[in-house]
Amino acid sequence: xxxxxxxxxxxxxxxxxxxxxxxxxxxxxxxxxxxxxxxxxxxxxxxxxxxxxxxxxxxxxxxxxxxxxxxxxxxxxxxxxxxxxxxxxxxxxxxxxxxxxxxxxxxxxxxxxxxxxxxxxxxxxxxxxxxxxxxxxxxxxxxxxxxxxxxxxxxxxxxxxxxxxxxxxxxxxxxxxxxxxxxxxxxxxxxxxxxxxxxxxxxxxxxxxxxxxxxxxxxxxxxxxxxxxxxxxxxxxxxxxxxxxxxxxxxxxxxxxxxxxxxxxxxxxxxxxxxxxxxxxxxxxxxxxxxxxxxxxxxxxxxxxxxxxxxxxxxxxxxxxxxxxxxxxxxxxxxxxxxxxxxxxxxxxxxxxxxxxxxxxxxxxxxxxxxxxxxxxxxxxxxxxxxxxxx
Amino acid sequence: xxxxxxxxxxxxxxxxxxxxxxxxxxxxxxxxxxxxxxxxxxxxxxxxxxxxxxxxxxxxxxxxxxxxxxxxxxxxxxxxxxxxxxxxxxxxxxxxxxxxxxxxxxxxxxxxxxxxxxxxxxxxxxxxxxxxxxxxxxxxxxxxxxxxxxxxxxxxxxxxxxxxxxxxxxxxxxxxxxxxxxxxxxxxxxxxxxxxxxxxxxxxxxxxxxxxxxxxxxxxxxxxxxxxxxxxxxxxxxxxxxxxxxxxxxxxxxxxxxxxxxxxxxxxxxxxxxxxxxxxxxxxxxxxxxxxxxxx
Numbered sequence: 001x002x003x004x005x006x007x008x009x010x011x012x013x014x015x016x017x018x019x020x021x022x023x024x025x026x027x028x029x030x031x032x033x034x035x036x037x038x039x040x041x042x043x044x045x046x047x048x049x050x051x052x053x054x055x056x057x058x059x060x061x062x063x064x065x066x067x068x069x070x071x072x073x074x075x076x077x078x079x080x081x082x083x084x085x086x087x088x089x090x091x092x093x094x095x096x097x098x099x100x101x102x103x104x105x106x107x108x109x110x111x112x113x114x115x116x117x118x119x120x121x122x123x124x125x126x127x128x129x130x131x132x133x134x135x136x137x138x139x140x141x142x143x144x145x146x147x148x149x150x151x152x153x154x155x156x157x158x159x160x161x162x163x164x165x166x167x168x169x170x171x172x173x174x175x176x177x178x179x180x181x182x183x184x185x186x187x188x189x190x191x192x193x194x195x196x197x198x199x200x201x202x203x204x205x206x207x208x209x210x211x212x213x214x215x216x217x218x219x220x221x222x223x224x225x226x227x228x229x230x231x232x233x234x235x236x237x238x239x240x241x242x243x244x245x246x247x248x249x250x251x252x253x254x255x256x257x258x259x260x261x262x263x264x265x266x267x268x269x270x271x272x273x274x275x276x277x278x279x280x281x282x283x284x285x286x287x288x289x290x291x292x293x294x295x296x297x298x299x300x301x302x303x304x305x306x307x308x309x310x311x312x313x314x315x316x317x318x319x320x321x322x323x324x325x326x327x328x329x330x331x332x333x334x335x336x337x338x339x340x341x342x343x344x345x346x347x348x349x350x351x352x353x354x355x356x357x358x359x360x361x362x363x364x365x366x367x368x369x370x371x372x373x374x375x376x377x378x379x380x381x382x383x384x385x386x387x388x389x390x391x
Numbered sequence: 392x393x394x395x396x397x398x399x400x401x402x403x404x405x406x407x408x409x410x411x412x413x414x415x416x417x418x419x420x421x422x423x424x425x426x427x428x429x430x431x432x433x434x435x436x437x438x439x440x441x442x443x444x445x446x447x448x449x450x451x452x453x454x455x456x457x458x459x460x461x462x463x464x465x466x467x468x469x470x471x472x473x474x475x476x477x478x479x480x481x482x483x484x485x486x487x488x489x490x491x492x493x494x495x496x497x498x499x500x501x502x503x504x505x506x507x508x509x510x511x512x513x514x515x516x517x518x519x520x521x522x523x524x525x526x527x528x529x530x531x532x533x534x535x536x537x538x539x540x541x542x543x544x545x546x547x548x549x550x551x552x553x554x555x556x557x558x559x560x561x562x563x564x565x566x567x568x569x570x571x572x573x574x575x576x577x578x579x580x581x582x583x584x585x586x587x588x589x590x591x592x593x594x595x596x597x598x599x600x601x602x603x604x605x606x607x608x609x610x611x612x613x614x615x616x617x618x619x620x621x622x623x624x625x626x627x628x629x630x631x632x633x634x635x636x637x638x639x640x641x642x643x644x645x646x647x648x649x650x651x652x653x654x655x656x657x658x659x660x661x662x663x664x665x666x667x668x669x670x671x672x673x674x675x676x677x678x679x680x681x682x683x684x685x686x687x
Contacts, residue, residue, distance in 0.1 A: 032494055053679035058493045058672070063519040067486035070479065070516075074459075074490025077477060078498070082490070100480050221457050221475035221491065222498050228470060230478035239424065239470060 011189050017155045017181040018043035018085075020188065021111055022051070024159030025083050027191060028198055030109070031057035032075035032082035034068040036090060039123040040179045041113040044085040065090035069097030069110065076106045077229060079220030081163055081201075085111035087179075089120060091130060091137070098172050099138030100231045104238075105170035105213060105253060107201060109162045112174060113182040114334075116365050125365030126179035128283055128334035134174045135312045141250060143257040145173045145264060146312035150286040152186035157196060158309060161266060164199040170218060171257060176311070178284040178334065180367060211236035213249065215256065258313050265315035268307040271297060275304025276327045277377060280343050282308045284367060285332050291370035296377060303377065311339060319346040323355060330377065332360040332368045419443040419453070424470045432618075432626030434585035434611030434633075435532055439468060441588060442501070442530065445595040457500045459488040461508035463539045464613075465532035468503035482513025485520040488527050496526070496669040501599070506533040506547040510566045514546075521575035521604055525668040528598045528605045531568055534613040542616030549636075549653075553620040569660050572606040579605035580660040584633040585612060587657075594659065603667045610637065610655070 015023070022044045025033075033048040035041075045061070052059040058075065062068040068084045075082040086094060091112045101108050114130045116122035134146045145165050149158040155177060162173040202217040204210045210219060212227045214236040219225050228238035233246035241249070257264070268286075270293055272278075277296070281289040286307040296303040306318065329347065331340040340359040347355045360376050362368045420443070429435050446456060456474040460466040462481035469476035475498075479487040484502045492500045509517045509531045520527065536554055537543040544554040546566045553560055572580045579601040581594045591609060598605035612618070612629035623629045640658035 032490065034490065050679075053672075053676040056676055060489065060493060062486065062489075063515050066483060067489075067516050067519070070483040070486035071490035071493075074477070074487035074492075075494045076490075078491045078494035080494050096480055097483075220495075221477075222454060222495055224454055226453060226473055226475050228476045228478065230470075231480055232478065 011192075012187055013190055014185055014187045015152060016043060016183060016185050017149075017152050017177060018113065018183065019047055020152045020155040021085065021159050021175070021177065021182075022047035023190070024156035025109070025163065026051055026055070027156070027193075027196065028160040028163035029081050029200070030083050030163060031055065031080045032072065033057070033059050033084065034062050034071035034075070034082075035084050035086065036062055036065045036068050038065075038087045038090045040115055040182045041085045041087045041090075041111065043182070044111060044113075065093040066096060069094040069101070069108075072108050073097060073101050073104070073106050076101075076108050077221055079223070081107070081109075081167065083109040083111065083163075085113065087113045087115050087123070088117040088130060091133065095133075095138040098144065098174075099140065099142055101172040102138065102142040102144060102253070103231055103233075104229050106172065107166040107170050107218070108172050109159070109166050110172060110174045111159070111177060113177045113179060115179050116363070122365050124179065126284065126334060126367060127363070127365070128176070128178060128285065129338070129363070130176060131311060131333070131335065131338040134176055141254060143171050143254045144312060145169070145171055145257060145310070146176060147173065147266070148176045148282040148309055148311055149181065150283055150307060150309075152181070152184065153188040154309075155181065156188070156191065158266075160191075160196050160198065164197060165264065167199050167201045169256060169260070171253075176283065181284045212238055215252070261313040261315060262317055264310050264313055265318065266309035267315065267318065268305075268309065270305035270307070271302075272304045272306065272322065274325070275302055275322075276325060277301060277303040278322065278326045278329045279303065279305045279373065280308065280329060280331045280339075281305065281333065282311060282339065285334060288368050288370045289332060289373055292373035292377070295370065295374050301377065301381065308339075311342075314342045314346065316346045319343070320350060323347060323350045324352065326355060328380070329355060329357045330360060330373070331357065332362075332373055334362055334368065336361050336363060416440070416443060419447070419473055420471055421473050427471055428467055429464060430613075430615040432612060432614040432629065433464070434534070434609075434613075434630075435464060435468070437585040437588060438530065438532055438591065438609050438611060439471060441592040441595050442503075443472070444592050445599055446499075446501075448596055449599055451499050455497070455499055457488075457491055457498050459484045459491070459500065459502045461502075461504040461513065463505035463507055463537065464534065465503055465505040465508070466539075468532075482508050482511070483516060484508060485513065485516040485527065485529060489520065489523075489525055492525050492527055493669060493672065496673075499599070500527050502527055502529045504529060504531055506531060506535065506545050506568070507537055510546040510568055510571070518571065518575040521572050521577035521606070523668050524576065524578060524604045524665060526602055526604070528595075528601070528607070530595065530598075531606065531608045532611050533568065533608055534611045534617060535565070536613055536617040538613050538616050542620060552617070555616070555620070567655070568608045569606070572608075573661055577606050577661070578603035578665055579662050581606070582608040582610070582637075582655065582657045582660070584610040584637055584657065586630050586634045590657070597659070597662070601662070601664075603665060
C-alpha cells in the first residue's frame with residue numbers, strides 16, 4: 001500500500017544535532033523556551049519558535065541569557081517543562097540562574113553547544129572546554145546533572161533523558177553538545193510517541209501537609225498552596241534560615257543527586273569485558289575513539305571504550321568495577337585536561353597498583369581523529385615493549 | 392480617594408468576623424516573618440500596606456496573586472506577603488515574572504523591585520519589559536541608595552548627595568526612572584512617595600488594574616543610610632525631604648521649571664491601553680496552528 005510506504009519513509013529524517021535537540025525537547029513535553037541568539041546554538045531556538053506556538057507552548061526571545069534562564073525558572077514554577085539553549089559566553093551568563101535553579105530545586109534543562117573559548121573565542125569551532133564549568137560553574141556547592149551525546153539520534157534521546165532527570169530529581173540538567181554535533185546532519189529514525197520514557201513532575205500525595213522543599217514532589221504557583229521560593233538558604237517552606245538548618249538543606253539537595261549516581265549513570269561500552277587499554281571519552285570524541293578501538297582490536301590490542309553520557313554525578317563505581325582488569329587509561333577530549341581529572345580521582349586510591357591515566361587533548365578547533373588516538377596508543381605500546389626488552 | 396477607601400471597606404466587610412484593621416492586615420501578612428528586617432523609619436512598609444489594600448480592593452484571591460521580588464531591602468517584600476511569592480536574583484525579578492505570566496496569564500503577577508534592581512543591574516530587563524507590554528505591575532521601591540549593602544551610591548542617588556561610595560557627594564546625574572519607562576514604551580507610568588499614602592494606594596490600584604505593563608515608582612525613605620549621610624537622620628526629616636523634593640504633576644505646569652527647581656514630578660505620566668503581550672501571543676498561537684508555518 002502506497003500510504004505505508006510514505007509513513008515508513010517519514011520515520012527516517014535527515015536532521016541536524018540542534019534540530020534533534022529541539023525535537024527531543026518537544027517529545028519530552030517541553031512547553032516553554034526562552035533564549036538569546038548565539039552561535040552555534042541558534043537553530044534550537046529557531047525551531048522552538050516555530051513549533052511551540054502550534055502546541056500552545058510559550059516561546060520568547062529574551063534580552064540576554066540571564067533573562068532567558070530567569071524566565072525559564074519562572075515558567076517552571078508556573079508548572080511547565082522549560083528549557084533554554086546557549087553556547088559558551090551565554091552559558092557563562094547563565095551561571096547565576098543555574099545556581100538559583102539548583103538551590104530552589106527547579107526542574108529545567110540548559111543546553112550548551114560548546115564552542116572554542118574562553119570569551120568570544122572561535123564561535124564556529126568545536127570544543128569540549130565547558131565540562132568543568134557545567135559541573136562547577138556557579139558559586140557554592142550545588143547539585144547539577146550533566147549529560148552529553150555523541151550522534152544525532154543520541155542528542156534526541158539525551159534531551160529527553162535531561163527532562164526526565166530534571167523532573168524526577170527537581171534539579172537543573174545541563175546537556176553539553178559539541179559544535180560539530182550541533183551542526184552535523186545524520187539520517188535518524190525519529191522515536192515514535194511512547195517509544196521513549198517520558199516522566200512527569202511528581203505531585204505531592206496530599207496538599208494538607210505539603211512542604212515545597214522537603215522531597216515531597218512539586219506544586220506550581222496557583223495550585224492552592226502558598227509558599228515562598230528564594231535563592232537564599234531556606235527551610236522546608238522557603239523562608240530564610242542560617243546555620244545548621246541551612247547546612248541540612250544543602251546536604252539534602254546534593255545528596256539527592258549523589259546517592260543516585262548509579263541510576264543517573266548513562267554510558268555506552270565497547271569491548272569492556274576483556275579490555276586492558278581503556279579509552280574514556282564523551283560527546284563527539286567518542287566516535288573517533290570507537291573507530292580507533294576497532295582498528296586496535298583488529299590488530300590484537302585489547303582496547304575498549306567507555307563512552308560517558310552522564311558526566312555528572314561522575315560514575316566512580318564504573319572505575320571501581322573496571323580497575324582490576326585495566327592496565328592503562330586514555331582520556332581524549334577537546335580541551336587541555338578537564339574530565340581526565342575526574343577519571344584520575346576515581347581511580348586514585350583504588351586497591352592494587354596505581355593505574356596510569358593519560359590525557360590526549362586538542363584545542364585547535366578541529367576534532368580528535370581516530371588516527372590520533374590509534375597512534376597515541378600504538379606509540380605507547382612500542383615504548384612499553386622497548387622498556388620490557390631493556391628490562 | 393473615596394472610592395478606593397470604600398472598596399477597601401467592602402473587602403473588609405467580606406471577611407466576616409474581622410474586628411479591626413490589624414486583623415485585616417494579618418490576613419495578608421505572614422505573621423512568622425514579622426517584624427520585617429526593615430529599619431525603623433523605613434518607608435517600605437508603607438508600600439506593602441498600600442499594596443495589600445490595592446489587591447484587596449480589586450477583590451483578587453490570594454491564590455491567584457504572585458509577588459516576585461528582587462534583591463535588596465525591597466526584595467524582602469515577598470517574604471512578608473501571604474501570596475504565591477518568589478524572591479529572585481538581583482535585577483532579574485521582571486525576567487522571572489515574565490516566565491510565570493506567559494505560562495499562566497490567569498495569574499496576577501506583581502513585581503517588587505528596588506532602584507538598584509530596576510535602574511542598575513536589571514536595567515536591561517526593565518526597558519525590555521516596558522517594551523513588551525506583558526501584563527505585569529512593577530513597583531519600584533526607590534530609596535535612592537543601596538540600603539541593604541550599607542548605603543552605596545545608586546543610579547538614582549541625586550547628584551550632589553552623599554553615599555558610602557560618594558562621601559563628597561555624587562558627581563553623577565541620577566536616573567529618571569519614569570522617563571526611562573515612558574521612553575521604553577510602558578503603558579502606565581506613575582510616581583509617588585511614601586509621604587502620600589492615599590495617592591500611593593490609589594496609584595497602585597490603577598496600575599494593578601491596568602491591562603499591560605505598568606510601572607509605579609515609589610520614592611521611599613531610608614533614614615538609616617540616605618538620611619544619616621545627608622543630614623536627614625530622623626524619619627520625619629526624611630519624609631519631609633520626599634515631600635519637598637517632589638511636586639505634583641498638576642502643579643508643575645511647566646515640567647522644565649520643576650526640573651530646574653530640582654523637584655521630581657509625581658502623579659500619572661501615562662495611562663494608555665495597547666494590546667497586551669499574552670493576548671497577542673494567544674493570537675499568534677492560533678495563527679501558527681492554522682498557517683502551519685514551515686510545514687513539517
